[in-house]
Amino acid sequence: xxxxxxxxxxxxxxxxxxxxxxxxxxxxxxxxxxxxxxxxxxxxxxxxxxxxxxxxxxxxxxxxxxxxxxxxxxxxxxxxxxxxxxxxxxxxxxxxxxxxxxxxxxxxxxxxxxxxxxxxxxxxxxxxxxxxxxxxxxxxxxxxxxxxxxxxxxxxxxxxxxxxxxxxxxxxxxxxxxxxxxxxxxxxxxxxxxxxxxxxxxxxxxxxxxxxxxxxxxxxxxxxxxxxxxxxxxxxxxxxxxxxxxxxxxxxxxxxxxxxxxxxxxxxxxxxxxxxxxxxxxxxxxxxxxxxxxxxxxxxxxxxxxxxxxxxxxxxxxxxxxxxxxxxxxxxxxxxxxxxxxxxxxxxxxxxxxxxxxxxxxxxxxxxxxxxxxxxxxxxxxxxxxxxxxxxxxxxxxxxxxxxxxxxxxxxxxxxxxxxxxxxxxxxxxxxxxxxxxxxxxxxxxxxxxxxxxxxxxxxxxxxxxxxxxxxxxxxxxxx
Ligand SMILES: Cc1cc2nc3c(=O)[nH]c(=O)nc-3n(C[C@H](O)[C@H](O)[C@H](O)COP(=O)(O)OP(=O)(O)OC[C@H]3O[C@@H](n4cnc5c(N)ncnc54)[C@H](O)[C@@H]3O)c2cc1C
Numbered sequence: 470x471x472x473x474x475x476x477x478x479x480x481x482x483x484x485x486x487x488x489x490x491x492x493x494x495x496x497x498x499x500x501x502x503x504x505x506x507x508x509x510x511x512x513x514x515x516x517x518x519x520x521x522x523x524x525x526x527x528x529x530x531x532x533x534x535x536x537x538x539x540x541x542x543x544x545x546x547x548x549x550x551x552x553x554x555x556x557x558x559x560x561x562x563x564x565x566x567x568x569x570x571x572x573x574x575x576x577x578x579x580x581x582x583x584x585x586x587x588x589x590x591x592x593x594x595x596x597x598x599x600x601x602x603x604x605x606x607x608x609x610x611x612x613x614x615x616x617x618x619x620x621x622x623x624x625x626x627x628x629x630x631x632x633x634x635x636x637x638x639x640x641x642x643x644x645x646x647x648x649x650x651x652x653x654x655x656x657x658x659x660x661x662x663x664x665x666x667x668x669x670x671x672x673x674x675x676x677x678x679x680x681x682x683x684x685x686x687x688x689x690x691x692x693x694x695x696x697x698x699x700x701x702x703x704x705x706x707x708x709x710x711x712x713x714x715x716x717x718x719x720x721x722x723x724x725x726x727x728x729x730x731x732x733x734x735x736x737x738x739x740x741x742x743x744x745x746x747x748x749x750x751x752x753x754x755x756x757x758x759x760x761x762x763x764x765x766x767x768x769x770x771x772x773x774x775x776x777x778x779x780x781x782x783x784x785x786x787x788x789x790x791x792x793x794x795x796x797x798x799x800x801x802x803x804x805x806x807x808x809x810x811x812x813x814x815x816x817x818x819x820x821x822x823x824x825x826x827x828x829x830x831x832x833x834x835x836x837x838x839x840x841x842x843x844x845x846x847x848x849x850x851x852x853x854x855x856x857x858x859x860x861x862x863x864x865x866x867x868x869x870x871x872x873x874x875x876x877x878x879x880x881x882x883x884x885x886x887x888x889x890x891x892x893x894x895x896x897x898x899x900x901x902x903x904x905x906x907x908x909x910x911x912x913x914x915x916x917x918x919x920x921x922x923x924x925x926x927x928x929x930x931x932x933x934x935x936x937x938x939x940x941x942x943x944x945x946x947x948x949x
Contacts, residue, residue, distance in 0.1 A: 555619015
C-alpha cells in the first residue's frame with residue numbers, strides 16, 4: 470500500500486509507511502479501505518446524513534482477531550480511532566475525520582441455541598438480523614423499535630423497546646460478551662468473569678473496549694403479537710395526552726403504549742385528505758395472551774374518534790419493522806431527549822404547542838412508555854442508571870435540505886428547554902446528539918464515578934474517545 474497520512478490521538482498527523490500497512494494487511498482477514506478504494510464511500514456513510522466525515526483508513530473487520538490487530542495498530546501509531554457497529558447513533562461518533570475507523574459492519578452472524586434460549590450475536594448485526602434468527606424459534610430478546618439499528622451500540626448504551634417492560638432492557642438480557650481491550654487482549658466478560666467490565670459495558674457505551682460478540686438470553690415471544698396504530702387528529706392531542714396519563718399506568722408489563730406527534734405520512738391506511746396534516750399516533754403492543762390484550766387495550770381503542778385503528782395480531786418481527794419506512798438512513802437528523810417520572814399538564818402544554826409548529830413533515834416527538842421490569846433493576850446494578858424513568862421523550866427532528874439545519878435544530882432545542890422544568894433531569898445516553906457531550910456525567914448520574922475508575926483501568930489513555938466519552942479518573946496522586 471502507499472504511505473498514508475493519518476490523524477493521531479493528539480489531533481496531529483503522522484505518516485504511516487506503506488510497508489507498515491502491508492504488514493497490517495497480512496495479518497488482517499477483513500478489508501482495509503482508503504479514500505481511493507471502491508466501497509470506501511459506502512463504508513463511511515452512516516444513518517444520520519448530517520455526518521460526512523472522511524477517515525484516512527477503514528479497517529472492515531471479519532473476526533475478533535481483526536479487531537485486535539486494528540486496535541494494536543492504532544496503539545502502535547497513536548491513532549485517533551472510531552468504532553462502527555450498525556452506524557445508527559445520532560451523534561455520528563462511528564466515523565472519525567482523518568483517523569482509523571474500525572468497522573464491524575461485516576460481522577453480522579446470529580446463532581441461536583433454542584434449547585438454552587441463548588443467541589450469540591456479532592456486533593455488525595442489526596435488530597432485524599437478531600429478530601429474524603430468534604423468531605425462527607418463536608424467541609426474542611428486548612431491543613429497540615427500528616429494525617435497522619445496530620445491536621452493538623444499542624446494547625452498549627442500554628437498549629429499550631416493546632419488550633422492555635416485560636423482560637427488561639437489552640443489557641438486562643446480556644449474559645456475556647467478548648471484548649477486545651484497547652491493549653489488544655480479547656477477554657470474555659460476564660457476571661463471573663471480569664465482572665467490573667461486565668457492569669461497565671451494560672450502559673457505559675464503547676468506552677472500555679470493542680465488543681466482538683454478545684450472548685443474549687431469549688424469551689418466548691409471538692410469532693404473532695397484538696400490536697398496531699391508532700391515529701387521532703392533531704387537535705385531539707391535549708385531551709388524548711391527559712387520557713394517556715391515566716391509562717398508561719394501568720397497563721401490565723406485557724403491554725406498552727407509545728405516543729407520537731407528527732404530520733400524517735402518506736400511508737395506505739390513512740385517508741388521503743389527512744396526508745400532511747397534524748396527527749397523534751398511538752402505538753400499542755401486547756406480548757401476552759391475545760384475548761387478554763384485546764381486553765386491556767379496549768379503553769384505548771374506544772377513546773375519541775380515531776382517523777384509523779389498525780390494531781390486530783401482527784408477526785412480532787414485522788411489528789419491529791413498522792416504523793422503518795419513516796426512519797430510512799440518509800436524512801439529516803437532530804435529537805433532544807428527556808426522561809420523565811410523571812407527565813404534567815404544563816409539559817403537555819409545551820408539547821402540544823411545539824407539535825403544532827413542526828418544522829418539516831418528517832419531524833416527530835415521541836413519548837415511549839418504559840418502566841415495568843426495566844424499572845425494577847437497581848440503578849447501580851448496571852452502568853445504565855435511569856431506572857426511575859416511566860417515560861422517555863425523544864424530539865426527533867428530521868429534514869432533507871441543509872438550508873433548514875438552523876431552523877430544525879433551533880426548534881428541537883427550544884422544545885427541549887421548554888420541557889426541561891417538567892422532566893426528571895436525566896437522559897438516555899443513546900439519544901444524545903454530539904453537542905451534548907458535556908451532559909455525559911449527567912447521563913450516568915451516581916454511576917459516573919465508578920465508570921471513570923473503570924475507564925482508568927481498561928483504557929487509561931482514553932484511546933476509545935469517539936463516543937459519549939467517560940474520562941479516565943485521575944489516580945489519587947494526580948488529583949491531589
Ligand atoms: C431510527 C432510530 C431508532 C432508535 N430507536 C431506539 C430504541 O427504540 N431503543 C433504544 O434503546 N435505542 C434506539 N435508538 C438509539 C440507538 O440505540 C443508538 O443510536 C445506538 O448507538 C445505535 O447503535 P449502532 O451500533 O447502530 O450505532 P453506531 O453509530 O455504529 O455505534 C454507536 C457507538 O457505539 C460504540 N460502538 C458500536 N459498536 C461497538 C462495539 N462493537 N464495541 C464497542 N463500541 C461500539 C461506538 O462508540 C459508536 O460510536 C434508535 C436509533 C435510531 C437512529
